[in-house]
Amino acid sequence: xxxxxxxxxxxxxxxxxxxxxxxxxxxxxxxxxxxxxxxxxxxxxxxxxxxxxxxxxxxxxxxxxxxxxxxxxxxxxxxxxxxxxxxxxxxxxxxxxxxxxxxxxxxxxxxxxxxxxxxxxxxxxxxxxxxxxxxxxxxxxxxxxxxxxxxxxxxxxxxxxxxxxxxxxxxxxxxxxxxxxxxxxxxxxxxxxxxxx
Amino acid sequence: xxxxxxxxxxxxxxxxxxxxxxxxxxxxxxxxxxxxxxxxxxxxxxxxxxxxxxxxxxxxxxxxxxxxxxxxxxxxxxxxxxxxxxxxxxxxxxxxxxxxxxxxxxxxxxxxxxxxxxxxxxxxxxxxxxxxxxxxxxxxxxxxxxxxxxxxxxxxxxxxxxxxxxxxxxxxxxxxxxxxxxxxxxxxxxxxxxxxx
DNA sequence: TGGCGCTATTGAACAATTGTCAATAGACTC
DNA sequence: GAGTCTATTGACAATTGTTCAATAGCGCCA
Numbered sequence: 227x228x229x230x231x232x233x234x235x236x237x238x239x240x241x242x243x244x245x246x247x248x249x250x251x252x253x254x255x256x257x258x259x260x261x262x263x264x265x266x267x268x269x270x271x272x273x274x275x276x277x278x279x280x281x282x283x284x285x286x287x288x289x290x291x292x293x294x295x296x297x298x299x300x301x302x303x304x305x306x307x308x309x310x311x312x313x314x315x316x317x318x319x320x321x322x323x324x325x326x327x328x329x330x331x332x333x334x335x336x337x338x339x340x341x342x343x344x345x346x347x348x349x350x351x352x353x354x355x356x357x358x359x360x361x362x363x364x365x366x367x368x369x370x371x372x373x374x375x376x377x378x379x380x381x382x383x384x385x386x387x388x389x390x391x392x393x394x395x396x397x398x399x400x401x402x403x404x405x406x407x408x409x410x411x412x413x414x415x416x417x418x419x420x421x422x423x
Numbered sequence: 424x425x426x427x428x429x430x431x432x433x434x435x436x437x438x439x440x441x442x443x444x445x446x447x448x449x450x451x452x453x454x455x456x457x458x459x460x461x462x463x464x465x466x467x468x469x470x471x472x473x474x475x476x477x478x479x480x481x482x483x484x485x486x487x488x489x490x491x492x493x494x495x496x497x498x499x500x501x502x503x504x505x506x507x508x509x510x511x512x513x514x515x516x517x518x519x520x521x522x523x524x525x526x527x528x529x530x531x532x533x534x535x536x537x538x539x540x541x542x543x544x545x546x547x548x549x550x551x552x553x554x555x556x557x558x559x560x561x562x563x564x565x566x567x568x569x570x571x572x573x574x575x576x577x578x579x580x581x582x583x584x585x586x587x588x589x590x591x592x593x594x595x596x597x598x599x600x601x602x603x604x605x606x607x608x609x610x611x612x613x614x615x616x617x618x619x620x
Numbered sequence: 621t622g623g624c625g626c627t628a629t630t631g632a633a634c635a636a637t638t639g640t641c642a643a644t645a646g647a648c649t650c
Numbered sequence: 651g652a653g654t655c656t657a658t659t660g661a662c663a664a665t666t667g668t669t670c671a672a673t674a675g676c677g678c679c680a
Contacts, residue, residue: 232645232657232658232659233646234645234646234647236657237656237657240657240658256538261636261637262638262639263636263638271658271659272659273638273639273659273660274640274641274659275659277639278658282638282639283638283639337538338538340537340538341534342453343453374598375595376598376599379595379597380607382587382588382591383584383585383588384584385587386583386584386588387580387583387587387615388580389583390579390582391579391583394579394580398576400573400576401573402573406619406620409620410577410615410619410620413618414615414618417611417614417615418611418614420614421606421607422603423599423603423606428675429629429630429674429675430629431676433628434628437628458665458666459666460665460666460667468629469629470630470631470668471629471630471631471668471669472628472629472630475628475629479667479668480668
């Protein structure tokens with residue numbers, strides 16, 4: 227299958243090709259189940275090329291996670307117009323649909339990122355922090371929620387809940403429709419914030 | 424330091440020694456940052472002994488996680504007497520105190536378990552499922568919460584939220600006292616369940 | 621007390637994988 | 651069509667997980 231003649235691409239093309247392939251392969255395997263050997267063979271290139279582009283297995287995984295995180299962030303961008311709460315709902319809907327569509331990949335990357343080294347966790351953390359930031363900057367004038375450390379703490383935890391909720395719902399919807407799920411997600415945030423002293 | 428004369432222990436003693444050491448070492452390193460070499464050297468035994476007792480690195484990690492999970496479950500056992508809600512609060516308090524006391528170890532093991540293979544995830548899942556089960560079997564007569572798939576789904580997600588909440592609170596309490604934290608945790612569960620359609 | 625047997629323990633050899641680097645060859649320019 | 655730049659390669663070294671036959675500590679019994 228792999229031609230014995232090397233094909234020379236531009237760095238950008240090769241990079242995105244490897245990243246896309248990595249995302250696809252990591253959807254079914256975990257990071258340490260994926261060897262550079264397999265990756266290189268699947269891509270039709272040599273092992274050495276992986277190190278040339280990403281510096282190593284770790285760097286490669288970071289690049290894949292960062293790529294997916296950017297994609298997620300872009301796909302959950304709220305619309306520019308509309309009521310603050312409507313825009314939040316649109317953003318959440320985008321998140322849910324993204325996770326549902328990319329279930330396996332999302333699961334694998336999140337697991338790998340949270341269990342990985344500091345660089346990987348940083349990507350995960352900053353991405354979710356950026357998503358949370360929309361809750362405060364969504365509407366410059368009207369503040370949807372007060373911006374206090376306690377509220378931020380609770381929102382962080384609420385995000386963890388939403389992640390688990392969506393993934394578990396994918397496995398067994400428990401009789402809840404997509405709209406029910408969205409309703410629970412959006413309604414639970416103010417409900418939890420209300421429990422703060 | 425390590426004597427060149429081998430010391431022969433009973434299987435039980437050796438096993439618990441290695442498990443305790445593993446738990447301690449895994450608190451600061453992640454699983455794939457911990458080599459069998461280091462572990463064996465630190466324990467003063469040979470590499471081969473690890474394989475004799477645990478069958479391999481994976482089996483060793485599973486044993487450590489299972490050990491810690493049993494410990495956690497035992498420490499969060501609710502008192503036999505008292506009102507249902509009081510007993511639930513006691514159980515939750517036990518969980519929070521355990522996580523706070525064993526922060527690093529808890530973090531590391533949970534990360535490793537959720538990112539690991541099926542066996543590891545099974546230990547994590549069954550442990551938390553057993554913890555959740557107390558919410559229904561706490562009081563045989565009076566049902567604290569209705570036992571429906573949707574409620575179980577939400578409780579599962581609530582557990583994820585609590586885990587994140589406690590760990591993030593450890594890093595920066597955000598002006599919340601331990602009692603405030605416990606209050607938010609206990610109050611948020613019914614609040615979230617109320618959002619179900 | 622001293623030899624014996626059981627088995628906990630060892631260490632060397634093996635396998636798989638990651639990482640390194642000088643040499644190679646494809647594509648573009650003149 | 652020759653030359654240059656650099657994307658790409660393949661062989662080599664290092665680390666780490668795993669296996670297994672050989673070794674030796676400890677209790678038991680004469």
